[in-house]
Amino acid sequence: MKREMTKLEFEKRLAVLAVALACVCMWGCMGCSDEKVIDSGTSIGRHFYMVDDSTIMLDFFNWETVEFYSSYIHGQDEETRALDDFALVVNANRNSVYNRIEFPKTKTKKCLDQILDSLIFYYTPGDDDHANITMLAVWKYLEDKTVSYLSIIPNFIDHTDYLSEFRNGMFKNKRILSIHDGLRNVEFQSRWFYIWDIAENSIARWEPTGESAWIAECNDIRWTEERFRCLDEKNGKILMIDENKKVLDSLQMNGCGLPECFYNSLRFYGNYIGVGHQVYKMYENGEIGDKSLFEIYFEEFTSGRTVLYPSSGDTVYYSEEVIK
Numbered sequence: 001m002k003r004e005m006t007k008l009e010f011e012k013r014l015a016v017l018a019v020a021l022a023c024v025c026m027w028g029c030m031g032c033s034d035e036k037v038i039d040s041g042t043s044i045g046r047h048f049y050m051v052d053d054s055t056i057m058l059d060f061f062n063w064e065t066v067e068f069y070s071s072y073i074h075g076q077d078e079e080t081r082a083l084d085d086f087a088l089v090v091n092a093n094r095n096s097v098y099n100r101i102e103f104p105k106t107k108t109k110k111c112l113d114q115i116l117d118s119l120i121f122y123y124t125p126g127d128d129d130h131a132n133i134t135m136l137a138v139w140k141y142l143e144d145k146t147v148s149y150l151s152i153i154p155n156f157i158d159h160t161d162y163l164s165e166f167r168n169g170m171f172k173n174k175r176i177l178s179i180h181d182g183l184r185n186v187e188f189q190s191r192w193f194y195i196w197d198i199a200e201n202s203i204a205r206w207e208p209t210g211e212s213a214w215i216a217e218c219n220d221i222r223w224t225e226e227r228f229r230c231l232d233e234k235n236g237k238i239l240m241i242d243e244n245k246k247v248l249d250s251l252q253m254n255g256c257g258l259p260e261c262f263y264n265s266l267r268f269y270g271n272y273i274g275v276g277h278q279v280y281k282m283y284e285n286g287e288i289g290d291k292s293l294f295e296i297y298f299e300e301f302t303s304g305r306t307v308l309y310p311s312s313g314d315t316v317y318y319s320e321e322v323i324k
Contacts, residue, residue: 034068040062040063040064042063044058044320045060045061049114049269050272051089055091056092057090059085059086060085060087061082061086062084066079089101090318092293092294092308097322111179114268114270115177115222116271119138123136150196162212163210173199173225174225176221177194191219214245215230217232218232220268221268231273237250237251248285248286250288251275251280268282281293295308305319
């Protein structure tokens with residue numbers, strides 16, 4: 001028995017020594033880390049935000065590929081993970097970068113949704129139900145870069161007929177927001193409405209009822225104290241509709257349909273609308289621009305480029321090289 005214990009102890013010591021030597025050879029240090037960064041870089045995201053007719057904000061993220069030491073024992077090789085992210089304000093008509101903007105920092109996953117030209121909603125969806133947001137703030141990304149957090153009313157769904165209040169001039173210090181499922185890079189699938197009480201600095205889930213019930217059919221809405229706009233699609237036409245269901249303007253779909261052009265689908269970007277890959281301007285009276293300002297395409301992760309086709313006929317590329 002004594003000989004067997006001695007042999008086992010000796011074998012264990014040999015194993016420890018082998019591990020230590022492997023660490024010195026692979027990582028050049030005696031403190032064995034379980035992982036080693038073997039590649040890293042910066043890639044462009046798949047989202048954009050409108051600033052003005054010729055200026056957009058593109059998101060980027062830093063990433064690294066890590067090789068695990070345990071993979072030599074347990075068979076796990078490596079993984080690529082996203083790190084921090086940031087944005088660049090760029091020209092949509094020619095290759096020109098204006099400035100860099102840091103995203104607000106949180107410890108959890110976040111989503112962005114542009115509601116006005118200078119305001120972006122910055123929120124954290126629930127793990128099980130993306131509609132039940134756990135954090136929401138207004139981010140003034142173009143002005144002072146401040147983030148104003150809103151108080152969320154939990155476990156409450158507002159069923160007030162706000163369209164009636166709007167028509168009667170009683171819709172004060174409020175906005176109705178439509179927040180899209182930003183965690184899915186797919187065509188328009190999910191959208192939830194929220195009532196933002198500006199005076200109370202609070203927000204709650206809202207479901208259209210009464211005269212407001214038809215709003216649930218809109219692909220997207222833009223609703224402030226001053227005006228209501230519904231963006232919808234019927235029989236191959238894009239429709240801009242007011243609070244009285246009056247069609248203010250329409251746009252005939254050309255090229256691929258919405259299911260094939262899923263990147264920005266059919267939705268508002270402040271005073272602009274995304275129709276498939278195309279972006280149009282929306283005027284105060286509800287009219288839609290005669291032609292698109294540009295088309296936008298996001299290439300795959302391997303190439304990491306955003307390609308823009310402005311109305312001038314040129315081709316504009318943005319990739320990780322623009323920040324080097």
